Amino acid sequence: MYPDDLYLLMPELALAGMAGIIILLDLVLKRKELLAPLSLVGLAIPIVLSIVLWLKLDSLESSAMSGFNDFLVVDYFSLFFKFLILGTTALIILVSQQAIASFSKFRAEYYALLMIASGGMMLMASATELVSIYIALELSALATVTLIALMKDNRSTEASLKFFVLSAISSALMLYGMALVMGLTGSTKLLDIANRLTTFSGLIEQPGLLLGLIFIVAGFGFKISSVPFQMWVPDVYEGSPTPVAAY
Numbered sequence: 001m002y003p004d005d006l007y008l009l010m011p012e013l014a015l016a017g018m019a020g021i022i023i024l025l026d027l028v029l030k031r032k033e034l035l036a037p038l039s040l041v042g043l044a045i046p047i048v049l050s051i052v053l054w055l056k057l058d059s060l061e062s063s064a065m066s067g068f069n070d071f072l073v074v075d076y077f078s079l080f081f082k083f084l085i086l087g088t089t090a091l092i093i094l095v096s097q098q099a100i101a102s103f104s105k106f107r108a109e110y111y112a113l114l115m116i117a118s119g120g121m122m123l124m125a126s127a128t129e130l131v132s133i134y135i136a137l138e139l140s141a142l143a144t145v146t147l148i149a150l151m152k153d154n155r156s157t158e159a160s161l162k163f164f165v166l167s168a169i170s171s172a173l174m175l176y177g178m179a180l181v182m183g184l185t186g187s188t189k190l191l192d193i194a195n196r197l198t199t200f201s202g203l204i205e206q207p208g209l210l211l212g213l214i215f216i217v218a219g220f221g222f223k224i225s226s227v228p229f230q231m232w233v234p235d236v237y238e239g240s241p242t243p244v245a246a247y
Helices: 005-010 010-028 034-060 076-095 098-126 130-151 154-185 190-196 200-205 208-225 233-239 242-246
Strands: 064-067 072-075
Touching: 005 010, 005 064, 005 076, 010 076, 010 098, 010 242, 034 076, 034 098, 034 242, 064 098, 072 076, 072 098, 076 098, 076 242, 098 130, 098 233, 098 242, 130 154, 130 242, 154 190, 154 233
Parallel strands: none
Antiparallel strands: 064 072
């Protein structure tokens, strides 16, 4: 690992650090309402660091910077989604102030989990390798499971449990598909896999590879509630706190 590798992860590391700081501040702050503006300040730090990476790309006159043996790529595409995710998280914090009264005891945990979920999404935008994508996706999904259960009532707990069980099933499908793809292509890197998937007729000749891709698509379909994997959405959204459902 080189210093430049961690340099590429600055926004995600800053977001994870701020999540921990918010939890610690909850122990010493008497005015809990200050946690919201402090969280917004915490989101401003990775936004600034993402801008620094954007300017770095401009100065290098390069379209991408890679690290961790090309498992992570920072380019304009991934940075756009980092800005989008951080902006969305900031909006959710702003609109949560009235709804948060229903789980005010977990105010700090709510802000910290939002940051952790956002960090997973940001990492996924830069990941170019199957295992990295899976880890980033699960980081976001598990934080979301906890966010759904924050109201601590029957509906919220049921919604969280349903999302957790279906998320685990979709993760198993996706992992099995990734294992098939890795075994038949010899790599977990997206670029190497793409180079081996030259034509659709090649997939027909390798049904195991086609099955692996179908499992990966199905796993992602469950995660993003895409048709026909959206059956869990009504129950989970109905039992979730309103800002969490919006998120």
